[in-house]
Amino acid sequence: MRERLRRFHPHGVFWRHFLAWAVNNVPAPLDAATMWLWSFFFFPLWGSGRRGVTSNLGRILPRSSRVTNFFRAYRVFLNFAWTIADSARFHATGAGFDWELLGGENLDVLSDPERNAIVLTAHMGNYDIGSFIFGSRVARTLSTVRAPEHDPETHAFALEQQKRLGGRLKVHYNATPESLAFD
DSSP states (O other), rough: HHHHHHSSSSSSSSHHHHHHHHHOOOOHGGGHHHHHHHHHHHHHHHHHHHHHHHHHHHHTTTSHHHHHHHHHHHHHHHHHHHHHHHHHHHHHHHOOOOOOOOOHHHHGGGOTTTTTOHHHHHHSSSSHHHHHHHHHHHHSSSSEEOOOOHHHHHHHHHHHHHHOOOOOOOEESSSSSSHHOOO
């Protein structure tokens, strides 16, 4: 029974399948309302996530009140709802995004097969989409490193989504950080 219920945990695969369905079937004008609705649903449901975000905000903003950080934590959940919905829409439809690259000449150098580089980026948005944007700009295979999904079924679902998009992006998972550098 516990194994069946795992699918409905906030990290569970049920929600990813539901989201994949929703981005193809819910009209775009309802996006804002559904983001608020789902954030309101998951915020109380996922207590450990809510407490973790609130605790981190308390460390970042030590003079801020707990009540203020509680509402800021809700905003983090709301922003994540938009992020994961954008990612699902991108994976489902391949829909492009408007983006501007400053210093593109520096990135163009990476297209030279004689040169190698490590590109370090800040986690300032949706890394799933950002990685594919980089991959479309540079004429060679790029690797990105990220944490695996918490749930094995959700992880398998994410791998399938990445495979469908194809392209020059290779995703590595840091499940064993001591050996990832060698891989």
